[in-house]
Amino acid sequence: MADGAILCEGVVRIFTAQGVEVQALQGLDLRMTTGEMVALVGASGSGKSTLLGILAGLDRPTAGSASVAGHDLTTMRGAERLEYRRRSVGFVWQQSARNLLPYLTARENVRMVHEVARVVPRSEREAYGDELLELLGAAEVAGKRPAEMSGGQRQRVAIAVALANRPRALLADEPTGELDEQTSAEVLGAMETVNRERGVTTLIVTHDASVTEHVERTVRIRDGRTSTETLRRTSTDDDGRSVRTAQEYAVLDRAGRMQLPADFVSALDLRERVRLTLEPDHVRVAPGQHASRNDARDANGDAS
């Protein structure tokens, strides 16, 4: 299948509002292989939506490189950008009302994308649209308008609409933000099914802790940079039961930079200077002298 990789390297996005500069992304790295499904988490204001806007071709990075399915998002101009949005990416927003046209039924919303994107041949559109709604468990609302659907049904239809142009990548910004726990789990499950069956590279921004059940990789951003990644595996134990294990890793960028977890920093009162020691199989980080206390003492400390 065609390449659907997402590659970001050192992505910077600076907004200037009323003379004040906000560094929303500060050198973010992210690599996703074709067909991978990743959850993107992080505190409010950490830059998640900014990243999705860039990947969706709606916004441009201030610096760094970003590409999706072979399209360079930093150099792309008008017509190519429009083509990219029409044919290569699908997008789902948190507000279900923003995803669908209120006066059209689910089936008509999907058809609308077909008309605009013109990716799926005319003769295949009807069957393809119904197949998508079926795959997402939204077949029973095919003839209903958004106002006649539940929140979960609206988001399932929204995902079908996002996939109608047969995109290489699906981007979803808090698609379950307005849903209760049970419905969220169902919608995330539907996304997992789509990802598995269609091989669409899927990036989901979420605050929903249960997303970990549905993805093998969770990327956390902090202050506009990827700080940690959690990888999950399902393995079989000695008794033949399947066990799910998770391991969290800090992310090291090309320049050798990484972020220490905030609770580690506060537990040892790490500030300004830390002492690094190379051990045979790990690196030790120990509190150093605080510059604010006494620079001379620090120099003495180093000599002893």
Ligand SMILES: Nc1ncnc2c1ncn2[C@@H]1O[C@H](COP(=O)(O)OP(=O)(O)OP(=O)(O)O)[C@@H](O)[C@H]1O
């Ligand atoms: N158009 C804009 N103009 C100015 N500042 C912006 C703009 N868009 C985002 N920001 C700022 O950039 C930072 C990152 O915002 P972003 O919306 O990406 O965060 P987020 O991680 O999606 O947060 P949330 O979880 O609340 O949705 C914030 O400080 C925000 O105020």
Ligand SMILES: [Mg+2]
């Ligand atoms: Mg956001």
